[in-house]
Amino acid sequence: MNTSSTAQYSALGSRAPSAITIAILAMGGEGGGVLADWIVDLAEHSGFFAQKTSVPGVAQRTGSTIYYCEIFPENAAQAAGKEPVLALSPVLGELDVVIASELMECGRAIQRGLVTPDRTTLIASTHRVYSMSERTDLADGRVDASQFIEAGTAAARSFVRTDFAHIAHDTGSVISAPLFGALAATGALPFSREQFEDAVRRGGVGVDSSLAAFAIGFDAAVAPARKPTGAPPADPSVGARMRPAAARVKSAFPAESHAIVLAGVLRLGDYQDEQYAAEYLDKLDNIRDLDTEFGKGDFFLLNETARHLALWMSYEDAIRVADLKIRRARFERVHDEVQARADQLVRISEFLHPRIDEIADILPAPLGRWLLRPGLVKRVVERLTRNGRIVETTSLSGFLQLYLIASLRPLRRRALRFGRERALMQSWLAEVARVASEDYALACEIAMCPRLLKGYGDTHARGSRNFAAVMGAICALRMRPNAAEGLRRLTDAALADDTGEKLTFALGAIS
Amino acid sequence: MAERSFKKEVQKLYLGDGAEFRGEGILAVTKALLQSGVSYIAGYQGAPISHLMDVLADSSDILDELGVHFEQSASEATAAATLAASVNYPLRGAVTFKSTVGTNVASDALANLASGGVTGGALIIVGEDYGDGSSIMQERSHAFAMKSQMWLLDPRPNLPSIVRAVEQSFELSEASNTPVMLELRIRACHVHGRFVAKDNVRPTFTLKDAMEKPVRDVSRIVLPPASFLHEQEKIHTRWPAAQRFIEARGLNEFFAEQSQDFGIILQGGMYNTISRSLELLGLSTPFGESRVPLLVLNVTYPLCDADIRRFCSGKRGVLVVEEGQPNFIEQSLHALLHEADVPSKIHGKDMLPMAGEYTAPTMIQGVLKFVMRYAPHLIDDLRLPAAARTAPTRPLAMLPVTSASLTSQIHPRPPSFCTGCPERPIFTAMKLVERELGVHHVSCDIGCHLFSILPPFNIGATTMGYGLGWAGAAAFNTKETSRRTISIMGDGGFWHNGLTSGVGNAVFNKTDSVLIVVDNSYTAATGGQDILSSAATVPARTTKLSIANAVRGVGVKWVRSVTRTYDVAKMRDTLKEALTTKSRGPKVIVAQGECALNRERRERPLVARRAKEGKRVVRERFGVDADTCTGDHSCIRLSGCPSLTIKDNPDPLRTDPVATVLDSCIGCGLCGEVAHAAVLCPSFYRSDVITNPSAIERLHARVRRAVISLVHRRIDRRLASILG
Structure with a gap:
């Protein structure tokens, strides 16, 4: 027995036929199971043994999951007179094909060692499905996804990648179909395109759209679409009323800041009027001069100040929100988003919750203050605004209500909030200017502090508190070395949670 | 199963002699049950055996034809107690559940069943949810087999072996008057493969025969003095009978038995991974032609002394591949070989990790260590697979390009509430209440709702088991504070045992705390099976019973129902009221909303059809x-x-x-x-x-x-x- 089995083994040699191994990394509910089923069906109809397994369990609920398939030629088994023993889980370093339905999952496959340069064909969709921590971040918690592409290029024998989710969306299919097409195109499995397509047909569900998506996926893998390198973004178009301000940007501001300052000018013209935009430029004149004198030539301070000043000056009050909600372009955008056909009707309903503060905000200052005075009027209005309202913008009454509010624009300069914001803004701007000559880096950080001011209602109140706390700490920070870094740490802490816990701790550390 | 059809799978159950079955492992088990002439099947759903239940729930035609009774049990304890039918009658029966959690629940009935023993074959199919991807604690079903002296089969994870194991289990059970457990790991349950089918068998002795001519035998009832007799029987009759059967029928398998003076003893379920490991080390072929002797224990309890002695005699060293801990088999082998004066050195957890799943990389390294010790010349250093070149605990170290920075960019992606899940707003409301009233102690339960412990909600302190959400807060019952605890329980857990263990307990002990019952019309986490409170009309079952009424029925006075959980404000205000009301005593909020996954499954095709028909x-x-x-x-x-x-x-x-x-x-x-x-x-x-x-x-x-x-x-x- 000893000799015979050894002899047999030697006869087969180490080049014995071995299983073709395929791992699919997907997220629950995405259809990774469909892809695995197609592979099994394809193999079984093409003279192969196929084994597939997975740990579905809770995976239908968006968690990451691996489907694992092995296939083995039946004729080799017949020659040996035995059936192959196939494995139930992937072995790192032993994968012929790895398919990732999303870019971070591709990174996960590489991290787990499933992708190796000697044999792995890696197929990945380059779109992102953001993780919970990326989504819940108070600012921008997205990871650097380009690393996954670099890692894939280095780790795989060949790496096919494109936005397969986009193909699926365009063809009304699911992501499995274009991925299956790409798999066919790589030639990693010993089956023809027709054999692949037959497996889709036998699947019997959404065959036409699946085959269309398959074909595009196939082509994308053969000749990866080059992203158009494209022309640099064209200058935004400028209306007649804004031409003087735009001309002033070109003549009076450095080229490095044109894009942002011009965007700011247009924003404020849209938000209020050309005069308001001119005021914006007036405020920036001083910062420009300071940056010219103390900056490094990239006009970072000017750019960031211009960005945050424009955003602050166009704070989101009820007038602004109503104005944006009723625009034609917005109606069209929603129609596109829901892919409504011409014979379908689309209703749009807004979820608004104006409270007494927001109402007072857009009233002329004396009237606003009167409304907020404790008393019967306040109580009545508070009562009326306790619950949110659903306003159908596509109905006449809803549309006209919002139009009416948007039409209050000319009164805005006299509104309660306008004065409040202007005062806060000016003291911030003065702080930027005051610090710029002594500590340019700190001034840049101060210029970026308004990123804490976000949202509406309670969210905005929290942001304002944090902003005030951080600005209040600048004095103490300036006594210490590296004040800029200290301030950056404070703003990061303010954006680390929405309970204020980290910020309180960070402030405690410097006081 | 209301919202999904398994008609396609059901067709596979009709396959006759010689036809090739292709499909999932757990479905092969279902077919094997019918081929074995079972009279009844029961179980409680849960990964990875839900599919067995789901398919049978859709198979009334074939079950009626064969005279098989199928029951979706109220709990695993109910399922296990169902096997009582095989105590006095030559009826073959099978039950199934998730292990070890389900086996925990079932173990009262299993202990009684194992004590008196069985006449007809009694099979317990346990889906062993252990290791990577498991949703439960790290325990082994093996311990249950040992404590109750039931036999445990752990077949090689391919369809022919699994089907054979089902058939042999019944015979073994009958030959030794002992219930038999068949353990299938999660991947084996879901593995797609093929086997050659046989005709289904209608039992010769049926339920009708038993009910019309009942018999009793007081010596089978667990009460002294019969129970003393049972203990003697277990040791002196049933155990040897089982060992004889296992040896005579060759249930365990020997491969390349004499090829080396060392070898590997493994659980059957480990076979494919061992085979691949040996292949990658150059010690086997893709066809499993090992150059290292293997003893595959398709029966892991009891150990068959004769098989062990036969394998170990003349071997210098033996590696025991036994997943999980404690290492019962390895410990038994030490004793067994010592008593038998077989001098083989036993290895196991010294070469393989004590804890954790035996994945292929783990196994490759353990086997490599073992072979290097006994026959280093068999290993070609230059052809070692990648997985053998590094410590299993640090797989990153070997990767060609992975850097720490890449790793930091890869976030964990745990499962979470589905799009449109009606449970999510409950936790949104809890978050809003938390802002107003501060943080409360929250006792969780088992079910989709347990995803609340993860971001973004981060709600929940403990989970003590299915239906035990409120019981888990029982200690927090003191007059020294007015702050109340919140407990969560799903409708599945509620009917499983929570109505008594949680609600009844809270009423009896005058608890002043709050329970939220998440009523989504199904046992959603296990795949959407129907229960007593399901909204669906299911002809073969009684449904549409009210949880609120049940709660009132056991004496809760303060009961509120929120019939649409998406109404966050209502949910928030109801919870706030429960936490702040002056009225003392147990408070129950029934939060209702149909599982979106199941609703979409049902509604989407209907909506598409209505649109096609020109309806609004x-x-x-x-x-x-x-x-x-x-x-x-x-x-x-x-x-x-x-x-x-x-x-x-x-x-x-x-x-x-x-x-x-x-x-x-x-x-x-x-x-x-x-x-x-x-x-x-x-x-x-x-x-x-x-x-x-x-x-x-x-x-x-x-x-x-x-x-x-x-x-x-x-x-x-x-x-x-x-x-x-």
Whole structure:
């Protein structure tokens, strides 16, 4: 027995036929199971043994999951007179094909060692499905996804990648179909395109759209679409009323800041009027001069100040929100988003919750203050605004209500909030200017502090508190070395949670 | 099973002699049961054996034809007790559940069953949920087999072996009058493979025969003195009978028995991984032609002394491949070989890790260590597989390109509430209450709702088992504080045992705390099976019973129902009331909303059909206006819906990503309700797309559009003067 089995083994040699191994990394509910089923069906109809397994369990609920398939030629088994023993889980370093339905999952496959340069064909969709921590971040918690592409290029024998989710969306299919097409195109499995397509047909569900998506996926893998390198973004178009301000940007501001300052000018013209935009430029004149004198030539301070000043000056009050909600372009955008056909009707309903503060905000200052005075009027209005309202913008009454509010624009300069914001803004701007000559880096950080001011209602109140706390700490920070870094740490802490816990701790550390 | 059809799978159960079955492992088990002439099957759903239950629930035709009774048991204890039918009668029966959690619940009945023993074959199919991807604690079913002296089969994970094991289990059970457990790991349950089918068998002795001619035998009842007799029988009769059967029928398998003076003894379930490991080390072929002797224990309890002695005699060393801990088999082998004066050195947990799943890389390294010790010349150093070149605990070290920075970019992606899940708003409401009233101790349960412990909700302190949510808060019952605890329980756990262990207990002990029963119409986490409170009409079952009534029935006075959990404000206010009301005593909130996964499964095709037939259909979904979204993402932190995500900010002045709603949105309404209840922002809108609108609707729309477009022209003129 000893000799015979050894002899047999030697006869087969180490080049014995071995299983073709395929791992699919997907997220629950995405259809990774469909892809695995197609592979099994394809193999079984093409003279192969196929084994597939997975740990579905809770995976239908968006968690990451691996489907694992092995296939083995039946004729080799017949020659040996035995059936192959196939494995139930992937072995790192032993994968012929790895398919990732999303870019971070591709990174996960590489991290787990499933992708190796000697044999792995890696197929990945380059779109992102953001993780919970990326989504819940108070600012921008997205990871650097380009690393996954670099890692894939280095780790795989060949790496096919494109936005397969986009193909699926365009063809009304699911992501499995274009991925299956790409798999066919790589030639990693010993089956023809027709054999692949037959497996889709036998699947019997959404065959036409699946085959269309398959074909595009196939082509994308053969000749990866080059992203158009494209022309640099064209200058935004400028209306007649804004031409003087735009001309002033070109003549009076450095080229490095044109894009942002011009965007700011247009924003404020849209938000209020050309005069308001001119005021914006007036405020920036001083910062420009300071940056010219103390900056490094990239006009970072000017750019960031211009960005945050424009955003602050166009704070989101009820007038602004109503104005944006009723625009034609917005109606069209929603129609596109829901892919409504011409014979379908689309209703749009807004979820608004104006409270007494927001109402007072857009009233002329004396009237606003009167409304907020404790008393019967306040109580009545508070009562009326306790619950949110659903306003159908596509109905006449809803549309006209919002139009009416948007039409209050000319009164805005006299509104309660306008004065409040202007005062806060000016003291911030003065702080930027005051610090710029002594500590340019700190001034840049101060210029970026308004990123804490976000949202509406309670969210905005929290942001304002944090902003005030951080600005209040600048004095103490300036006594210490590296004040800029200290301030950056404070703003990061303010954006680390929405309970204020980290910020309180960070402030405690410097006081 | 209300919302999914298994008709295609059911067809596979009809395959006759010689036909090739292709499909999933657990479905092969189902077919094998019918081929073995079972009279009854029962069980409680749970991964990885849900599929067995689901398919049988759809198979009434074939079950009726064969005279097989199938029951979806109230719990695993019920399922195990069902096997009592095989005590006095030559009836073959099988039950199934998830292990070890289900076996825990079943063990009272199993202990009694094993004591008296069985006449007809009694089979317990346990889905061993251990290792990677498991949702439960790290225990072994092996311990249950040992403590009750039931036999444990752990077949090689391929369909022919699994099917054979089912058939042999019944015979072994009958030959030794002992219930038999068949353990299938999660991957084996889900493995796709093939086997050659046999005809289904209608039992010769049927339930009818037993019910019409009942018999009893007082010596089979667990009460002294019979119970003393049972202990003697277990040791002196049943155990040797089992060992004889296992040896005589060759249940355990020997491969390349004499090829080396060392070898490997393994659990059957480990076979494919061992085979692949040996292949990669150059010690086997893809066909499993090992150059290392293998003893595959398809029966892991009891150990068959004769098989062990035969394998170990003449071997210098033996590696025991036994997954999980404690290492019962390895310990037994030490004793067994010592007593038998066999000098083989036993290895096991010294070469393989004590804890954790035996994945292929782990196994390759353990086997390599073993072979290097006994026959290093068999190993070609230059051809070692990648997985053998590193310590299993540090797989990253070997990777060609992976750097620490890449690893930091890869976030864990645990499962979470589905799009449109009606359970999510319950936790949103809890978050809002937390803001107002502070943090409360929260006792969780088993079910989808346990995802609340993960971001973004981070709610929940403990989970003590299925249906034990309220019981888990029982100690927190003191008059020294007015702060109440909150417990969660799903409808599945409620009917499983929570009605008595939680609600009855709270009433009896005059607990002053709050229970939220999550009523989503199914045992959703196990795949959407029906229960007593299911909203569906299921001909073969009694459904539509009210949880609120059941709770009142055991004496709870303070009961509130929230019939639409998406109404976050209502949910929040109800919970606030429960936490602050002056009235003392147990408080129950029944939070109702049908599982979105199941509802979509049912509704989507219906809606598509109605639209096709020209009927009026409204499709709702939500959206976010990017130009009013400021990128704070509060809305996501209060929801976590997979369809509510982020995208690049289209605003050239802003850098933080904005919230966006994906096409997968099913318009559950939570986004809007949260925006209202938490006073978030005005960026959310609902769009209703109306297919086949009525004539009047179309007319209205035309009028509206005409007026609005007049205003639009005015607005456009202004915008053109500014933005060109």
